[in-house]
Amino acid sequence: MNRDTQVELTQLYINHKGWLSHFLKKRLNGSHQAADMVQDIYLKILVSGKVPPKDYARQYLVSTAKNLIIDKNRRWRIEQAYLESIQNLPEETHASPEYRLQIIETLIEVDVLLHKLTEKARQAFLLRRVEGLSYQAIATQLNVSLSSVEKYVAKGLQACAMAMMESDL
Known part of the structure; x- marks a missing residue:
């Protein structure tokens, strides 16, 4: 990331952190979750290397925040469904915490893949x-x-098939 982009990102953070944090506090269960989400949003911008133009900064931040909230909720639902599905299995068949995390990550990848299909295609x-x-x-x-x-x-x-070719699913 070049110096100009770093300055733009710093300025974006300074100018918008307060209202973005307030926006997220209203939608999440507490200030620590909002603070974590603010950091996730700026990390996403940092990794992409693309700072939104000043005129669209709030729109971009709100859109990114909403998408991250959706992703977080989807992940939580997948984790809960997985944990519910194994709760009645004998304890000796339970996977290690590391392997459980791998399973959950794979399930999330599959969920993302399926949500790229149309509703009817996914259902079918x-x-x-x-x-x-x-x-x-x-x-x-x-x-x-x-x-x-x-x-x-x-x-x-x-x-x-395409997803399997692109990654190690």
Whole structure:
């Protein structure tokens, strides 16, 4: 990051930290969560190396804050669902905390991947791959044609294949 960008980021922080913190306190459960989120927002800007123009700084910060809150809530829901799913398993089958974190991170990556699909494609893919429904049953449930279901499931499979090629899922 060059010197000018550092100065811009510092000025952005000084000018907007107060109201951004207040904005987040109203939406989160406490000032420590708001302070953490403010730091996360500025870290995200720092990592990207792109400081928003002064005229759009508040809009950019609010948009980034809302997206981070959505991501945080999604992560929490995924963690809770995972922990709930293993709570009735025998303790000797529980994974180590490190492995649990890896599982949760993988589940979050899969969730992000699935949310890049259209709603119907995501539903069709999950109904087929998780619930094991037939294509005809999915078509009936989603009120779409059989060929649409085939296309939706194919899009889901294609997205998974692409993600596997891009990372180590």
